[in-house]
Amino acid sequence: xxxxxxxxxxxFVGISAAxxxxxxxxxxxxxxxxxxxxxxxxxxxxxxxxxxxxxxKSLERVSFKDLILSDDFSMVDLARFLxxxxxxxEFPLKWFKDAVLDALAISRHGTAANVGSVGE
Numbered sequence: 001x002x003x004x005x006x007x008x009x010x011x012f013v014g015i016s017a018a019x020x021x022x023x024x025x026x027x028x029x030x031x032x033x034x035x036x037x038x039x040x041x042x043x044x045x046x047x048x049x050x051x052x053x054x055x056x057k058s059l060e061r062v063s064f065k066d067l068i069l070s071d072d073f074s075m076v077d078l079a080r081f082l083x084x085x086x087x088x089x090e091f092p093l094k095w096f097k098d099a100v101l102d103a104l105a106i107s108r109h110g111t112a113a114n115v116g117s118v119g120e
Contacts, residue, residue, distance in 0.1 A: 002078070006044050007065050012037045031107075038103035039096075046095035047084045054081060 005012040013033060044064065048054045054067075054077060061067040068078075088096040 002082075003044075003064075003068055006041055007063075009034070009037050012040070035103055035107050038106050039099050042099035042102040042106075043088060043092075043096055044081075044085060046099055047081060047092065050092075050095060051080060051084065053077065 005015045016033060016036075041064075048058050048064075048067070057070070057072055057077065058067050061070065067073060084092050
């Protein structure tokens with residue numbers, strides 16, 4: 001499945017290793033790969049949220065996997081998603097920037113819910 005690395009960290013690590021990135025043998029490399037994984041997950045969420053057709057199909061879905069395995073998610077929808085996902089430095093640059101900020105917050109706090117909070 002093309003989108004499996006967005007749902008499973010181990011699949012993401014496998015794809016990274018296939019592209020020549022060092023396997024997470026050290027804690028530092030694992031931390032970097034986890035941040036990359038969070039960034040791509042958040043970017044995928046932003047695309048679904050901002051792309052109107054994908055957003056409408058995501059309503060009442062409980063997960064990304066639930067969305068892509070649903071009967072109403074078509075190859076055209078996959079093409080819509082991949083068209084934006086594979087070119088983050090073009091039109092969806094602001095979404096990618098926001099995804100990076102969310103991922104950094106998640107890696108530090110475990111959730112992006114408190115990003116705007118001034119008190120701890």
